[in-house]
Amino acid sequence: MAKIHGHISINIENCKGCELCTNECPQESLKMSDNINKKGYHYAVLVEDNCTGCTNCAMVCPEAIITVYRQTKQKRQPVAVISNVTENLNINID
Amino acid sequence: MTQLFPEKTDDPYLYLAGDESYKCELIEEMNQVWRRPDSLIDTPMHYCPGCGHSIAHRLLMEVVEELDIVERTVGIAPVGCAVFAYNYLNVDMQEAAHGRAPAVATGIKRVLPDRILFTYQGDGDLAAIGTAETIHAVNRGEKIVIVFINNGIYGMTGGQMAPTTLAGAKTSTTIFGRDPSVHGHPLRIAEMIAPLPGAYYVTRQAVNTANHVRKTKKALLKAFQYQIDNVDGTCFVEIVSNCPSGWKMTPLESNELLEDEIFQFYKLGDLKLPGKE
Amino acid sequence: MAKKLMKGNEALAEAAIRAGVKGYFGYPITPQSELLEYLSRELPQRGGAFLQAESEVAAINMVYGAAGVGERVMTSTSSPGFSLMQEGISYIACAELPCLLVNVMRGGPGLGTIQPSQGDYFQAVKGGGHGDYKLPVLAPNSVQEMAEFVYDGFDLADKYRNPVLILSDGALGQMMEAVEFPDYDVEAHKVDHSDWATRGRRKGHDHNVITSLYIQPDKMELINQHLQEKYRLIEANEVRFESIMTEDADYLLVAFGLSSRVAHKSVEMAREKGLKAGLLRPITLFPFPSEILSQLADQVSGMLVVEMNTGQMVEDVRLAVSGKVPVQFYGRQGGMIPQPDAILHEIEKYYEEHFAAEVN
Ligand code: SF4
Ligand code: SF4
Ligand code: SF4
Numbered sequence: 001m002a003k004i005h006g007h008i009s010i011n012i013e014n015c016k017g018c019e020l021c022t023n024e025c026p027q028e029s030l031k032m033s034d035n036i037n038k039k040g041y042h043y044a045v046l047v048e049d050n051c052t053g054c055t056n057c058a059m060v061c062p063e064a065i066i067t068v069y070r071q072t073k074q075k076r077q078p079v080a081v082i083s084n085v086t087e088n089l090n091i092n093i094d
Numbered sequence: 095m096t097q098l099f100p101e102k103t104d105d106p107y108l109y110l111a112g113d114e115s116y117k118c119e120l121i122e123e124m125n126q127v128w129r130r131p132d133s134l135i136d137t138p139m140h141y142c143p144g145c146g147h148s149i150a151h152r153l154l155m156e157v158v159e160e161l162d163i164v165e166r167t168v169g170i171a172p173v174g175c176a177v178f179a180y181n182y183l184n185v186d187m188q189e190a191a192h193g194r195a196p197a198v199a200t201g202i203k204r205v206l207p208d209r210i211l212f213t214y215q216g217d218g219d220l221a222a223i224g225t226a227e228t229i230h231a232v233n234r235g236e237k238i239v240i241v242f243i244n245n246g247i248y249g250m251t252g253g254q255m256a257p258t259t260l261a262g263a264k265t266s267t268t269i270f271g272r273d274p275s276v277h278g279h280p281l282r283i284a285e286m287i288a289p290l291p292g293a294y295y296v297t298r299q300a301v302n303t304a305n306h307v308r309k310t311k312k313a314l315l316k317a318f319q320y321q322i323d324n325v326d327g328t329c330f331v332e333i334v335s336n337c338p339s340g341w342k343m344t345p346l347e348s349n350e351l352l353e354d355e356i357f358q359f360y361k362l363g364d365l366k367l368p369g370k371e
Numbered sequence: 372m373a374k375k376l377m378k379g380n381e382a383l384a385e386a387a388i389r390a391g392v393k394g395y396f397g398y399p400i401t402p403q404s405e406l407l408e409y410l411s412r413e414l415p416q417r418g419g420a421f422l423q424a425e426s427e428v429a430a431i432n433m434v435y436g437a438a439g440v441g442e443r444v445m446t447s448t449s450s451p452g453f454s455l456m457q458e459g460i461s462y463i464a465c466a467e468l469p470c471l472l473v474n475v476m477r478g479g480p481g482l483g484t485i486q487p488s489q490g491d492y493f494q495a496v497k498g499g500g501h502g503d504y505k506l507p508v509l510a511p512n513s514v515q516e517m518a519e520f521v522y523d524g525f526d527l528a529d530k531y532r533n534p535v536l537i538l539s540d541g542a543l544g545q546m547m548e549a550v551e552f553p554d555y556d557v558e559a560h561k562v563d564h565s566d567w568a569t570r571g572r573r574k575g576h577d578h579n580v581i582t583s584l585y586i587q588p589d590k591m592e593l594i595n596q597h598l599q600e601k602y603r604l605i606e607a608n609e610v611r612f613e614s615i616m617t618e619d620a621d622y623l624l625v626a627f628g629l630s631s632r633v634a635h636k637s638v639e640m641a642r643e644k645g646l647k648a649g650l651l652r653p654i655t656l657f658p659f660p661s662e663i664l665s666q667l668a669d670q671v672s673g674m675l676v677v678e679m680n681t682g683q684m685v686e687d688v689r690l691a692v693s694g695k696v697p698v699q700f701y702g703r704q705g706g707m708i709p710q711p712d713a714i715l716h717e718i719e720k721y722y723e724e725h726f727a728a729e730v731n
Contacts, residue, residue: 006127007120018144018338018345024304041143056304058128062148063139068128069120166571170436171582180580186569188439189582191462194432197424201436202569204420205394205444209571227432230425 004070006053008046011065017041021057021066030057131155133164133184140178142249144345146335147175149301150243150310151182154212157314158185161322167210168202170195174216175249175337193224196231199238210321211238217258218248221283225257228283235292235327239317242283242330244360245337253340257281260359265340280359284332288365294327295320296366300334300357302349313364325368334360374549379517379539380405380447382550383473386521387445388413391557392471394420394444396433400452401485402541403475407447427452431459438468438534439581441564443525447473449541450491451482453499460534461500465583465594467601469528469564471521472506473537475544478706486706487541487629492683495538496657503595505602506536507609508656510627514548522555527609529562531601538656540679542629542708602658611654612663616642620649622721623667625688626677627653630709634677637714648718656684661691668692673721677714678702 008029015037021044022030029048037043044057053070130136133155141147158167164185171179173192180187190198195213203211220228220242231238247265248254254267260280262271272280288296295317299310310333317329334356336348343351377385384406387395395410407423414421420437424430430446437444448456453474463470476491478484495508507527509520517539524535565573572578585591613631616638617623626634631652641648651667653660668674673696676685685700692698701717703709 005120007125009121014138016143020144020345020349023346023349039138053127054304055128059304059307060149060301062141062143062145062152064130064134064148064152066128067126067130069122069125070127071120072125164572165574168440168569168571177584180578180582184572184578186572186578187580187582188436188569189466189580189584190435191432191458194428194435194459197429197432198436198439200422200429201394201396201433201438201444202440204396204422204433205437205442206440206570209440226425227429230429 004052006051006071007069008051008053008057009067009069010044010046012043012045013037013039014063014065015041015043016063017043018062019044020060020062024056024060026054026056027051131159133159135182135184137181139182141175142339144336144338144348145175146245146301146333147243149307150214150241150333150335151179153301153307153311153314154214154241155183156311157318158210160315161318163210163318163322166208167212170199170211170213172213172215172219174219176214176216176243177250179214193219193222194227195219196224196227196236196238196240200231200234200236203236203238207237210318212241212318213238214241215243216249217242217244217246217256221257221281225283229287229290232287232328232330233290233292235294237321237324237326237328239314239321239329239331241314242332243335244332245335245340246280246356247337247340249337249340253337253342258283260356282360284330284365287330292327293330293366294325294368295329295364297330297364298332298334298360298362300352300362302336302352306362320368334362374551376547377514377550378405378545378547379514380475380544381409382514382518383447383521383537383539384409384413386518386552387471388417388419389552389555389557390522390525391443391560392419392445392525393442394422394433394437395446396422396424396430396437396444397446398424398427398430398448398452400427400449402477402487402544403447403449403473405544406473406475427455428459431456431463434470435459435463435466435468438463438470439466439568440570441568443471443529445471445473447475449475449477450479450488453491453494457494457500460506461502461504462583463534464504464506465502465598466581467532468534468581469525469532470534471524471528471537472534473539476538476540478704484706485541487543487679487708488704488706489540489628489630489679489683490704491538492656492678492680495536496659496687504598505605505657506534507531507605507658508536508538510538510654510656511543512628512631512652514543514546514550517543518550518552522553526560529560531605533601533605538628540629541706606658609655610658610660610662612660613652613654614663615650615652617649617651617667620647620667621671622646622648622718623671623674624648624650624677624714624718625653625664625674625684626650627656627684630677630679633709633711634714636711637718640711640715641718644719646718646722653684659687659691661687664688664691665693665695668695672696672725674698675714675717675721676700677709679708680704
């Protein structure tokens with residue numbers, strides 16, 4: 001199965017360090033930072049590059065400060081085109 | 095727009111996450127699959143960390159945006175922690191006296207029937223001081239959406255017992271735990287109103303996990319759509335929520351308590367669906 | 372338009388429809404139920420919403436909501452119900468929502484009686500609910516005025532963004548008199564409230580919010596000061612009263628509403644006996660006609676306040692004359708109406724004592 005690429009950005013200054021997002025991430029991509037933001041909360045950060053853009057973290061983030069991105073199909077470039085007598089087959093590798 | 099990474103990246107985690115070659119290709123408008131709804135005013139909310147109120151607010155704004163009713167919607171804020179809901183929800187709002195939100199919404203709906211009305215109420219507001227207003231609004235089948243945040247406690251006033259507090263639960267007015275023979279029994283208000291003919295759609299949801307949040311949003315979409323369709327009756331969406339501060343727990347612990355104990359008493363799911371009894 | 376014989380409550384209800392009321396929310400209570408019944412019958416057919424609420428508490432909050440969208444809305448009740456509404460009225464006053472309230476007073480305290488009384492004067496003019504607020508209070512003394520004051524009431528409410536109270540009583544509500552409804556163009560009196568009303572967010576604008584909560588004390592103080600400024604403006608512009616035979620009076624009766632009718636009769640009887648009594652009838656109880664009373668205090672040698680309570684307005688009269696002349700009180704309570712003879716007797720007593728006049 002092709003891996004889905006996702007990414008998130010967190011408005012860390014508004015993070016309240018509730019840890020709900022880190023708990024909800026199926027990929028365990030998120031951690032609480034050792035640093036604190038201006039309000040004094042440890043904030044959540046994306047630490048792994050295995051995010052799938054599933055939006056779980058954004059769903060449970062009470063502060064609504066997580067923006068989620070996911071690689072869209074249209075953006076994929078074919079890496080190879082195999083010619084065939086009946087049809088052309090595009091292969092994408094993610 | 096949200097800030098991607100802070101200026102200073104002395105944070106080892108941030109450094110990892112901030113890998114330029116990786117982030118650039120995805121962080122683009124077209125790849126965005128979720129972002130803060132525009133109608134949720136861009137200001138930090140006053141709620142405690144991990145509080146379900148914030149999620150419910152956000153869902154409401156997602157729903158009115160998706161249904162394209164921002165300019166037709168009027169919301170009624172309660173008394174309690176959500177008293178300042180109007181500071182975050184960028185739809186026209188009225189602040190009601192404690193428990194009176196269904197009456198206030200009724201007043202508006204009766205003189206402007208094409209507006210979409212919702213009340214946003216906590217358990218003290220809706221199930222104690224405002225029980226009469228709630229029941230009678232539903233019994234009249236007022237064409238409004240009642241959003242009921244049930245966290246079993248008076249959060250704003252400092253964690254006193256609510257009508258919905260579970261038996262045995264310790265609060266600042268039941269320090270040895272709620273004793274039903276003294277303090278009364280926890281009130282399942284959704285079960286009370288579901289049999290009323292005026293109730294069109296009654297459901298109980300939660301916002302403690304991503305899936306529950308998604309389901310709650312679906313329920314809210316349904317409820318507002320019913321009102322747009324001008325169906326004959328009230329839609330009632332209960333959201334069983336947490337109150338980490340009032341329960342004196344971390345947000346994660348409070349969400350665990352919801353799963354372990356509270357959902358046993360307040361069972362999630364639809365209590366009344368249109369056309370079914 | 373021809374005159375029509377109507378009950379006071381019904382005349383008020385009819386006038387409300389003619390003044391363009393878009394919503395009525397009320398709860399049955401004697402002696403104002405005719406108002407409710409009339410509107411339940413007529414209003415839905417004539418362009419408004421009628422709703423019988425589950426309580427006065429709910430009714431006043433429905434008014435809060437509907438007033439908050441800038442439509443003409445009203446409620447009516449009688450004394451015990453008016454007490455229940457105080458919470459909502461306080462919120463409405465603070466949120467500055469225009470609406471019309473009607474209190475058809477009955478005897479109290481408690482459940483009291485269903486007969487007419489003026490026992491809610493304090494509650495009406497001094498605030499009534501919690502916090503510093505005032506309502507312009509109009510006190511009719513005839514069925515005709517029960518109708519007329521509805522138009523004034525709505526106009527005042529719209530002008531000042533403030534709830535306005537018509538303070539009537541059970542007798543005025545129930546009595547039948549001929550009434551003539553003035554021509555009133557609803558459209559011409561419409562006030563644009565769209566800059567604050569919560570009718571749905573306007574394109575290109577931020578949302579409108581109606582609230583009475585300002586958690587920072589400095590902000591709340593400003594709100595209080597703003598309200599007070601408004602009340603001073605109302606005091607400067609809206610005082611209404613009726614002077615009856617005051618030009619040459621040396622003794623002045625002061626009475627409002629139903630008791631002013633009786634007092635009027637007593638003054639006429641006194642005049643027949645050659646006693647130069649006069650009557651000042653405050654029509655607005657807030658703002659109170661203090662200035663005219665102060666002026667009259669320079670002219671008369673004494674005053675008699677007649678009320679259907681144990682003496683409430685008399686305090687405002689005393690404040691107004693600030694000790695210039697003695698102010699006496701005559702009242703009946705609990706649903707009893709003062710009799711002209713009894714008031715005349717008080718007048719005669721005064722003349723005997725102060726002028727050593729032989730009254731035959
Ligand atoms: S989008 Fe999903 S995978 Fe990515 S960080 Fe959030 S929860 Fe984890
Ligand atoms: S859920 Fe939101 S507020 Fe809570 S830690 Fe994660 S980013 Fe911060
Ligand atoms: S007190 Fe409880 S309900 Fe109120 S904001 Fe805090 S966590 Fe939420």
